[in-house]
Amino acid sequence: MRLLKLLLPLLIAMALIVLDAxxxxxxxxxxxxxxxFTPIYFVVDLPxxxxxxxSDKGSEKAKLISENEQLRNEMIExxxxxxxxxxxxxxxQKINLMLNSSYALPNYKAKLAQIKSISQTRLKKQIVINKxxxxxxxxxxxxxxxxxxxxxxxxxxxFYSTVRLVNDPTLHVPVKSLKNGYRGITKGxxxxxxxxxxxFLPIDSSVNIGxxxxxxxxxxxxxSGYPVGRVVEFEKYANTEFLSxxxxxxxxxxxxxxxxxxxxK
Amino acid sequence: xxxxxxxxxxxxxxLIALIVxxxxxxxxxxxxxxxxxxxxxxxWLIYSENKAAYIIALLLGLILDLSQGDIxxxxxxxxxxxxxxxxxxxxxxxxxxxxxxxxxxFIASFVYLVALLIIQIAMSGINFDWLIxxxxxxxxxxxxxxxxxxAKLKH
Numbered sequence: 001m002r003l004l005k006l007l008l009p010l011l012i013a014m015a016l017i018v019l020d021a022x023x024x025x026x027x028x029x030x031x032x033x034x035x036x037f038t039p040i041y042f043v044v045d046l047p048x049x050x051x052x053x054x055s056d057k058g059s060e061k062a063k064l065i066s067e068n069e070q071l072r073n074e075m076i077e078x079x080x081x082x083x084x085x086x087x088x089x090x091x092x093q094k095i096n097l098m099l100n101s102s103y104a105l106p107n108y109k110a111k112l113a114q115i116k117s118i119s120q121t122r123l124k125k126q127i128v129i130n131k132x133x134x135x136x137x138x139x140x141x142x143x144x145x146x147x148x149x150x151x152x153x154x155x156x157x158x159f160y161s162t163v164r165l166v167n168d169p170t171l172h173v174p175v176k177s178l179k180n181g182y183r184g185i186t187k188g189x190x191x192x193x194x195x196x197x198x199x200f201l202p203i204d205s206s207v208n209i210g211x212x213x214x215x216x217x218x219x220x221x222x223x224s225g226y227p228v229g230r231v232v233e234f235e236k237y238a239n240t241e242f243l244s245x246x247x248x249x250x251x252x253x254x255x256x257x258x259x260x261x262x263x264x265k
Numbered sequence: 266x267x268x269x270x271x272x273x274x275x276x277x278x279x280l281i282a283l284i285v286x287x288x289x290x291x292x293x294x295x296x297x298x299x300x301x302x303x304x305x306x307x308x309w310l311i312y313s314e315n316k317a318a319y320i321i322a323l324l325l326g327l328i329l330d331l332s333q334g335d336i337x338x339x340x341x342x343x344x345x346x347x348x349x350x351x352x353x354x355x356x357x358x359x360x361x362x363x364x365x366x367x368x369x370x371f372i373a374s375f376v377y378l379v380a381l382l383i384i385q386i387a388m389s390g391i392n393f394d395w396l397i398x399x400x401x402x403x404x405x406x407x408x409x410x411x412x413x414x415x416a417k418l419k420h
Binding site for chain 2: 005006008009010012013014015016017019020021026030033034036037040041043044117118122123124126154155162169170189190254
């Protein structure tokens with residue numbers, strides 16, 4: 001009887017592990033139950049809310065005026081840059097049409113989200129953001145920062161979402177070398193150094209330290225051309241068909257505060 | 266402890282454990298941090314006479330899996346096994362000095378860690394930060410403080 005008391009919960013736990021990890025039967029159950037954790041997330045995030053509130057209230061008028069002026073200048077500067085960018089996009093679209101390329105940039109809509117101080121990183125590399133299904137965030141949407149790819153949304157509830165980072169071992173991103181277009185797939189490494197490896201890059205590919213890998217757009221999940229990582233180490237082992245390449249993420253995950261969650265229009 | 270007090274303490278301890286587990290720390294600290302849910306649950310286990318300790322461990326573990334975005338059942342399985350260690354030595358635990366209690370907590374945390382890692386390895390290969398191996402040690406170190414604070418909460 002005593003053994004049964006232990007075995008039954010153990011068997012239930014094991015069955016749940018198999019159902020959750022190997023099949024997707026529990027996805028909807030998980031996402032509806034995760035709503036219940038909103039108050040816990042809110043309590044954990046409360047100190048940062050208070051700090052933000054105090055900092056907002058404490059800003060002096062002069063500082064705000066000066067910031068306003070600076071932002072106006074930056075806006076003008078960005079508008080000028082946007083003209084150049086628009087021309088480049090038009091030019092790119094024309095070239096893509098001519099080449100009938102699979103790298104054509106589709107139209108995406110983006111939502112700005114802020115990282116919350118909620119931890120989910122002991123065994124996985126993921127972060128929680130302040131936008132959820134109420135804001136139109138859906139699973140599998142891609143998160144980008146101003147520097148490059150941050151990761152992918154893996155769970156949502158009405159108020160918060162979880163983004164799995166690009167250096168998580170379970171996340172794979174199709175990439176290509178910015179220098180010569182060789183294509184591979186990244187996979188995170190869960191050591192304390194972090195980083196990623198690029199898989200399936202042929203042994204005869206030309207790679208150098210410092211080369212940038214960007215999203216290739218293959219599979220249409222990630223938009224093409226966004227920086228993912230920089231080569232920090234590579235080896236050519238005998239008797240293998242593929243290069244062993246280590247990347248460091250372009251985005252410093254400790255510095256990111258805001259990100260864009262994008263989806264196709 | 267009466268059943269009402271027992272349930273109230275469990276509720277308080279579970280909420281605190283979930284909140285503490287969700288607090289964001291520097292990555293290094295976060296990986297080696299104690300298994301909060303386990304050590305808080307151990308405190309409840311040694312005072313409670315509840316017969317459904319494993320079922321409660323299963324539910325608490327599932328709640329943690331949901332809030333942490335882990336595989337459903339991963340922490341649940343680890344918490345059941347960790348609790349089994351403590352329940353096996355419960356009578357001795359209750360009367361032991363603090364160092365012996367710390368050793369029991371270390372063993373339970375080690376079992377918890379092994380369960381977590383076996384599931385992790387089975388699902389995504391040997392791909393985890395080795396620093397996590399220090400987590401039972403931090404659980405060992407933190408136990409006297411947790412015990413002291415929870416004793417205050419209990420009263």
